[in-house]
Amino acid sequence: MRHLLTSSATALALAVTMSTAHAEPEHYNLDTEHSFIQFKISHLGFSWLVGRFNDFEGEFTYDPDEPANSEVNVTVQTQSIDSNHSERDRHLRDDDFLDVSEYPEARFVSTDFERTGEGEYTLNGELTLHGTTRPISIDVTHVGAGEDPWGEYRRGFEGTVTLTRADFGIDYDLGEEAEEVEMYLSVEGIRQD
Numbered sequence: 001m002r003h004l005l006t007s008s009a010t011a012l013a014l015a016v017t018m019s020t021a022h023a024e025p026e027h028y029n030l031d032t033e034h035s036f037i038q039f040k041i042s043h044l045g046f047s048w049l050v051g052r053f054n055d056f057e058g059e060f061t062y063d064p065d066e067p068a069n070s071e072v073n074v075t076v077q078t079q080s081i082d083s084n085h086s087e088r089d090r091h092l093r094d095d096d097f098l099d100v101s102e103y104p105e106a107r108f109v110s111t112d113f114e115r116t117g118e119g120e121y122t123l124n125g126e127l128t129l130h131g132t133t134r135p136i137s138i139d140v141t142h143v144g145a146g147e148d149p150w151g152e153y154r155r156g157f158e159g160t161v162t163l164t165r166a167d168f169g170i171d172y173d174l175g176e177e178a179e180e181v182e183m184y185l186s187v188e189g190i191r192q193d
Helices: 002-020 086-093
Strands: 026-030 036-043 047-053 056-062 071-077 105-117 120-129 132-147 153-164 180-191
Touching: 026 153, 056 180, 105 132, 120 153
Parallel strands: none
Antiparallel strands: 026 056, 026 180, 036 047, 036 180, 056 071, 071 105, 105 120, 120 132, 132 153, 153 180
């Protein structure tokens, strides 16, 4: 009887341990063919100028049980700015704006990932742009996850953040309506097993 009780207690303890065991965070490399870093800025208050950065790389770690364990690291080549107008892009690359010869990369490194609702998060981190590093907070939504047709596991998020250009030393006068830039981020990662 004592042996039976001991065995039952051991089995119960094992079951509780297994049910409360924490899964390891998942590590993903960005699939840059299915990820986008886009921006939108007012043009004289009449319309929007929309563009993107074409060359970037990054990775993220996602922990669905403990979001605070999640991490993001992305590097953008500022030369790759694309507003669908070559003359304007040349101006955006010069020292009035991004000064890509002096600051060829922008970088985001996360400091915190906080769940704010079902599939909703706030991603906090440090953005280095135009030689200036400042904290930013990105509103993030989990889009989906699952196995793709080629046997790999993918996960996607989208996020938005509004940046004030002057905070990063980019203060070329475009008018009051264009002091802020809206960023839209859509990222898809491939899990690394």
